[in-house]
Amino acid sequence: MVEDDQTTAHGAGRITEHALLAPLQTAAIESFFFDGVEVEGRVGEPIAAALLAAGQRIFRTMPEYGDPRGGYCMVGRCSDCLVVVNGVPGVRACMSPVTGGLHVQTQYGLGEFHGDEPDWLQG
Amino acid sequence: MSHPPTILIVGGGPAGLSAAAAAAEVGASVMLCEEQPTPGGQLIYRAQPVDTGSGGGAERPEILAKRLVEAALSAGAVLKPGVLVAGRYGDGEILLVGPGRTWTVTPDAVILATGSTDLPFPFPGATSPGVFSCRAVKILLNQWRVLPGRRFAIVGAGADAEDLAVDILLGGGEVVWSGIAPPPLFQTWGRDGVETLSIGPSHFEVDVIAIAVGRQADFALAAMSGAKLGFAPELGGWIPIADDRMQCPEQAIFVAGDAAGIGSVAVAMAEGRLTGLAAAASLGLTGAHVLDEAREAGGAELVWRGDVRRGLEPSHVQPFT
């Protein structure tokens, strides 16, 4: 069974009932932002899962040809799901959990670093 | 100050967890590192009951995962989820990278239960958003209860592809096409992601394409450790060549499960148990008769895998380890 209030162009959504699997332990729903747009996620699920459930298929573009990518392996190996999180590029959306208020953005190419420099790098 | 012999287990799937319990039970100091935040390996994203080979019928994967974790913990193994074994260096020093800590260890023995990765299937448009590996779709459907689309095509025709087809149906999706077709007859088209799949003159409207053409052993750490590799198509391709004690000759490296050749969950558990005991035996904690018992209890698939390995020509040893 799939939630019907979630209509996306390609039929993505969340599975609410399953004949075999026990229900997911209820996780708080938190909003985060993708390219400035509010997205609903379950706390603790990977950013990639929340984005895909919301119908967002493109996570990044590639440096050489500019092709869009949107996740492939979901186990942290392939680099198709890299996104910018709070100014830091190269974050694997499939391995990084949703927390409320995150600012996630499409990574264009290798992205640019606009986060905080780590302490050890300063002087 | 003396301490028990130390065994590092890389990978917390059915093989690694079984190895951890077996080795800890006979007195080894066992640390198991699993890259993912939740241990269980493939069990975490399977939905349908799994045959454990014990003759007692199939078990629900989530229950089995919990059972294996508890067995390892109660035997005294230390489990470290979220810790990546990043590499093995010249004198056996192993780099661990975990949340909040990076460190090295030099264990007395290492068991590589690193599992497998899905084989690729390159075709025009294979990098489009909406094309995923088989296990990626299972992770989305079964672990996170997310449908990445409604209409699925599955490339592949084996147990993995069949299992996935049922998972898709259970999750509320539709399997529009499944089978094998040679690229470049197999192409996908779309603006922002997969929309149409063309197979020769036929066209299908799909949202997701799952690549389920098989798995191959994850042998990178074995290669780094100097294990000899051999090519066994019936076990997924290149595998580390282990002897009857699941040991790669000349190295204190043991392998079990998919990392030693693609196989079932049941054989991963049996091989994990055998390997845990074998690693412990190599450190003086148990004897050969225990290994023989574990090998006999392991079943026909375990024996067959040993036969395949024994027949392999070592094709390669990595230089400059």
Next chain:
Amino acid sequence: MIGVNMGENRQTGTREPGVTFACRCEEVRNEEIAAAVLAGSRSIDDVKRRTRAGMGACQGIFCMPTIAAIVAQATGTPIGRLAPMTARPPVRPIPIERLAEMDDGGRETGWR
């Protein structure tokens, strides 16, 4: 966005077959693998050195079988006789920051 993998050229609006990438991490096309063999590569490692295929984030996990098949076919070598791609640490990309944090190790637990 420019795209070559989608089957529709977003700039011209025409439909053309997408590109087949052997290496999705480094965007290396099948043709480039074949060209490397024509230029003299006889091993998977040599193809990697010429094309960057296998040097990306996945370290060859998702491209080595494809490279192996192309090299095997182009050179007439049985695939099992090819040496697989050399594997070096780290197995995944790690931020240098993590290595800078490295501590002394588990000596306190008996793990050297």
